[in-house]
Amino acid sequence: MSFSYEQLAAKAGVDPWKLRDKLTAGNPAEITNLAKTFADASGEAQLSTDLAKEASELTAQGYTVDNSPVHDPAKHVQDTKKLLGDGGEKMGKIARILDSISDELESRIGHAKSGVSTLEGEIRTIQGQWGEFWRQNHNMMDNNDRQASLNTYIEQAVGRVREHGNAIKTSVDSYETTLATHLKSMADLGYIPPDNLDEGPGDVNISVDAANADGQRTKDGMGKQPPSAEGVDAIQDGSSTIALLNAKVAAGHQLTEAERAYMNAWYDKVGADDLSKIPQYVNDAAPGRTREVVSPIADGIMNLSKPYTAPTGDTVVPTKDNMPKAVRELMDTQIGHRDEHTGLLWPDKDLSSSKDMKVDGLNRWNGFADLMETSTVDGGTEFTKQLGTEAIRVKQDLNAISANATDALRYGMSSPEQYEKLKQQTADTGASDMLKVVGRNEDASAQLLLDKNSRQALMGLNWRDEGGAAAVIHGGTDRDPKDGGGGEAQAKAALEVIKEVGSDRDGYLHRMGEGVEDAVKDVGVQYMDAFARDPAGESRYRNDLTDPLGRKIGHGFELSGRDRDLFLQFMSGTGDDDATDFHTKATAYNQVMVTEAFKHGDPAQVNEALKQAGRLDGAITQANFDYTYDVTDAKDKEAAAAHRAESMRNTALKTGISVAGTLVAAGVTIGTAGTGAVLIGPTVSVTNALVNGGANFAFMDDPAPAAELPGKRDELFRDDRSSYGSRRDLLITSAAIDAGVIDPKDLPPGLTTRDANGNVVLRTPSDLDGSEERKNLSTASHRAVNAYEAAHQTKTDSGDVDTPSYDTERNNTASGARDKDTPRNSPWSNADSARVLLYGDNVSKDGKVDRIFEDRVPSETGNYYSRNRK
Structure with missing residues (x-):
């Protein structure tokens, strides 16, 4: 046999x-x-x-x-x-x-x-x-x-x-x-062999049938329970062709129609539910392989969303509607259970079962966010913007669930544990994570910020995880061309952010958490030149702006005096640490600009740098007075305003001069655009360095104002004007030293000390012991100007530097005129429109969540999860 x-x-x-x-x-x-x-x-x-x-x-x-x-x-x-x-x-x-x-x-x-x-x-x-x-x-x-x-x-x-x-x-x-x-x-190299080339086991076939077979292998891997390395291998094996197609796109080549059809079929075969579960499965079975296995799947979605040229020659810009059905379903994931009779949104169908309370659909959305977070490439602008729009919608749904369920618990038999469970189950982590994905795409982030409703929601919603909203603000206003920013859209978005916070200064200060506030502060730092420039009749985008030396700085904007002042008042209201940090970076910016003018400019350009420095310092000083005056008790208003403004100014001056010297020494003031002939120069280089430098430069404690401080506003400004000259002299002297105009060894006595590293540094006015040393600082400033003028005099040009131009601009800006108008023009100022922003489509057209429950649903989210809310 x-x-x-x-x-x-x-x-x-x-x-x-x-x-x-x-x-x-x-x-x-x-x-x-x-x-x-x-x-x-x-x-x-x-x-x-x-x-x-x-x-x-x-x-x-x-x-x-x-x-x-x-x-x-x-x-x-x-x-x-x-x-x-x-x-x-x-x-x-x-x-x-x-x-x-x-x-x-x-x-x-x-x-x-x-x-x-x-x-x-x-x-x-x-x-x-x-x-x-x-x-x-x-x-x-x-x-x-x-x-x-x-x-x-x-x-x-x-x-x-x-x-x-x-x-x-x-x-x-x-x-x-x-x-x-x-x-x-x-x-x-951009090449994938044709299907009918037989390479043996492991060859690649681009067809819908092959996509279905490959997708099934991935699904089979997901079916291996408990999660195992064998299942992870099957997931990776089934998605190997997706990874190959990603490599082709990374090489700079677009997908063919057959390749797009393969990818669409593959994602639909795996399906929305399994796609959302892949990150957790891989993390449970093989935590070290999450990026290796999951990233190609996320990258494939991003690559499908990129614009491409159709066989007809037309450019196709994919939106959600052009994506695989599985991706559309993930984006449209319904959060919570909507009651068919009232239309109200609840965590799930059986709210009374608080022991197992969960929010329907949230796990799937969070899994989708986890998947997209592993992406290593940017998607198309329109599609990525839509990811952000859906993330905001999810947050609004969670707000509606929180409001309705809080009331249901309050009127029923409830316990503190149930409120805490509801709070845990309505966490906005997944929505925030998706916004972080959007934040990597500067153009998509800018488009999201340019959309009025999205911008107001991002900046004013009650984010428990602020990382996503902050990422969109950072990405959408990024001015660094090396990171994909610095374009027209980013400049326009930055302008809208600045105008937005000015539209409701106190409202946004009340609503924003520290993360979003910091992101908004960085917008101001990135575009510091706009605050130094002479105010315009109205705020508007410009692409023909120059720095004090006449060098092009690319896309930016000019601000009206009103928009400038309101934003700076907002910055003052963010708290002493952030406000001082902003003033510190403004001081550093001023010194770098004056240093650049001394080093590379003619006398007229030095004068322009001094004018802008005076204007910027004056505007921030005025804003600090105005904001502190607005929010302090009447009896101490003027004394508190003076003391706080002086404290922040001194700290900012001391730290900002040091920071500027560090930046100049590091060479960050010289930069050119990656493409074209536009000189990015110090304006963009220094603001990027200030934003990307990591932690804040200045921290301070602000003691209560001393009783003997002057009590009238005009007296406060007279005192300010009697002392700002020393700060101007320090700015000029420091810049001249950094530019090599004078040698610190030639300074009058008593002006220098040594820092922690043993370097010779200038002492700030607040550290000078008496009037004699302040006179010496003035002498040093005049020596610096005289040395520069001597080097630039010609037969036809005396090379004069107009030092008083700094004084004029500063005093015209920090004029002492009271700003009594506190704007409340944003939708957050009105309860009905605030409800629309808080709850999105869960609000009926009359602005109420539901006619029956309108008196119980708050327009302020601080009332959520409270057993005693009225």
Whole structure:
């Protein structure tokens, strides 16, 4: 009798015959022939000759070359060459990679064929031994003995099958790994082989049927419970073609229609629910592989959302509606349970079961956010903006659930534990995480901020996790071209943010948390030049702005005096640490600009730098007076305003001068745009350095105002004007030293000290001991100006520096005129419109959440989760 190969393979747990057939399904000769065609296109004659010889040798070994598996190899290669825009270099690289695949496949086929041939010989030997044993002993054995004896020989055969099968499996696995590396290398060049090229096991096929099969492998991996490394491997194996297509896009090439169809089919096969569960599954089974396995899946979604050129030549800008159905369903995830009778939104259908309280749909949304957070590439602007819009909608849904459920608990049998459970279950972490994804895309973030409703929601919603809203503000107003910012959209978005907080200074100070406040502060720092520039009649975007030296600074804006002052008052209201930090960075900015003027400018440009420095310092000083005066008790208003403004000014001056010196020493004042001839220069370079420098530069404690401080506003400003001259002198002297105009060794006595590192530094006016030293500081300032003028005098130009221009601009701005108008023009100032922003579409058109419950639903979220809310 003969042993069945199929039965032996089943017992061995490995099938060497099927493994061999997987390898022999590939055709090295076809691959080599295609490689030769690429070599022909590359112009490398020797490479083409070598590959032709290899193809001939493979044919002699029995492989068939049917003029390549590609329908028209020459046309295929020429089309590829045109697509890649290559003059031959990439063609040669692709030819060599294909040749390597052919060599590897030929070697593995030979190994598998040899192994199977040897195995079959060994099986025949065992069968012969069994036959001989049977002829000699079958009359002496009953059926049980005969079966037991047969099993002994079968086990011998199974052992041989297992040994050879495992060896061939190792070879197949190794080939698949090698092939994947080669395919990735070609994808990096922008090339993916056609479906009908047979590379053997692990080859890539771009078809809807292949996408469904690959998607099913990923789903099967998700089905392995509990989560395991085997399941993670299956997820990765099923998404390997997605990773290849991502590599092609990363190489700068757009997806073909067939490739887009593959990706759409793959995501829909996996489905919305499983896509949202992949990050948690991989994290549970193999935490160290989350990025490796999950990122390609997220990147595929992002790549599908990028604009592309259709076969008709039209540019297609994908939106949510153009994305796979599974992605659309994830974006549209319904949060909570909507009562069909009242339309109110609840955590789930059975609120009374507080022990198991959960918010329907939130886990799926959070999983989607986790998936997209692993993305390593930016998506299309429109699609990414829509991700942000949906994240805001989720937050508004959670607010509606919080409000309604809080009331339901208050009117029912409830406990503190139930309120705490509700608070936990309505956490906005997932919505914030999605906004962080949006924040990486500067253009999408800018578009979100330019949308009025989205901007007001981002800046005013009750974010428990502020990271996402802050990320969008940072990304959407980024001025650094190296990070993808610095464009028209970012400048316009920054202007809208500045005007927005000014529209409701106190309202936004009340609503914003520290994270969003810090982001708004950074907007002001990024565009510090706008506050130093002469006020315009109205705030508007400009792309023709220059710095004090006349150098172009790219996209920016000019501010009306009103918008400037209200934003600076907002900054003053953020708290002493943030307000002082902003003033510190303004001081550093002023010194860098004056230093640049001394170093590279003519006298007129030095005068302009001094004017802008005086204007900026005066505007911040005035804002500090105005805000503190507004919010302090009447009896101490003027004294408190003076003391707080003076304290912050002194701290800002001391720290800002030091910061500016550090920036100048580091060379951050010189920068050029990545493209074009526009000089970014110190204006953008220094503001980026100030924003990206990490922690705040200044921290202070503000003691209560001393009783003996002046009590009238005009007296306060007279005192300010009597002391600001020393600060001006320090600014000029410090800038002149940094610019190399004067040597600190030549300064009058008593003006310098040593810092913690032993460096000689100027003492600030508040540290000078008496009037004599202040006079010496004034003398040093005059020496600096005289030295600069002497170096710039000509027969036709006296080179005069107009130092009083600083005084004029500063005193015109910090004039002492009382700003009595506190604006309340934002929708957050009105209860009905605030409800719309808080609850989104969960508010009826009359501005109420529900007519029955309108008196109980708050327009202020501080009342959530309170058992005693009225």
